[in-house]
Amino acid sequence: MNITKRPFGQTPDGAAIDLYTLTSGNGVTINITNYGGIITSLLTPDKDGLPGEIVLGFDQLQDYLSSAYIAKCPYFGALIGRYGNRIARAQFTLEGNTYTLPINNGPNHLHGGIRGFDKVVWQAQEVMDKMTVGVRLTYLSKDGEEGYPGNLTATVTYLLSRDNELTIAYEAVTDKATIINLTNHSYFNLSNGAMPDVLDHELTIPADRYVAVDQTLIPTGELPETKGTAMDFTTRHPIGEGINQVPGGYDHTFVLNRSGDGLTVAAQVYEPISERVMEVLTTEPGIQFYSGNFLDGTLRGHGGWVYSKHYGFCLETQHFPDSPNQPGFPSTTLLPGQTYRSTTVYRFSTR
């Protein structure tokens, strides 16, 4: 196991950005930058033990800063905060105060706003012990930043283990009542460029219910059953099998079947050519399965690959969208004196 650090460039306002490379010693290599906490590259072994790229991303910081990228705003590999996914009409009320957030997605607020956690510079610290190697990122989001209340200190630790598990541990504290829903926005295509879309990837999500949404992707409050619909991934099948029955493609939070609040299996993905397997475990109540519906071929990444529609999928572990306005959903409120904690594990293997 090893960790190295190298300069990755500068932001327009002159902040020096680094790229950290974590190696498991068993074929997994991860590149993470302290700009947005972005996972820029993730190599895992295929069935023959050959490492290949399984995430969408770029080799240069400039590509994450370009106006073409910012205009599309796909959030490749980035940390998302303060609130993953949408808040209806960019407003919520907490302890009698109404807060207004930037509108950046139709009539709604998405992924923390204009300058969310995906676009800020995190303080980074290397961590290493016998079994893991990693990087701990810390960011202080000031009271009022992007409209959210409270000085919020967020810490996100990426840890890679010898046996090819990536753990993302999120923590946060606040000095005022606030809301929080952190996640990582990696897009995966487990084929290392062999497949121009992920429709043949086979997916399992142990969820008997999902969060129904309206046309602007805001929850209606209903949690319909997946059974008998194209939302049923309780048994493994290709993503493409039912995608045409879902207007716009998959972009839904699945309500995980769970007992207790520990780590539970949230998804498993199998890619038939490389025979790569990725398993996702989380402490969160939900997982957003997004099938890369808004990728449109205007961005090119690793290997010159063109990121067209459905080139990659995201599996974002999280609380449900718009929870601050949905009293029936698990709460996303964080109070002073409490510590927000969330853990997600990605296990990489082959069949």
Ligand code: BGC
């Ligand atoms: C959301 C999508 C959005 C995408 C990129 C996903 O988490 O669910 O609706 O288009 O992020 O912004």
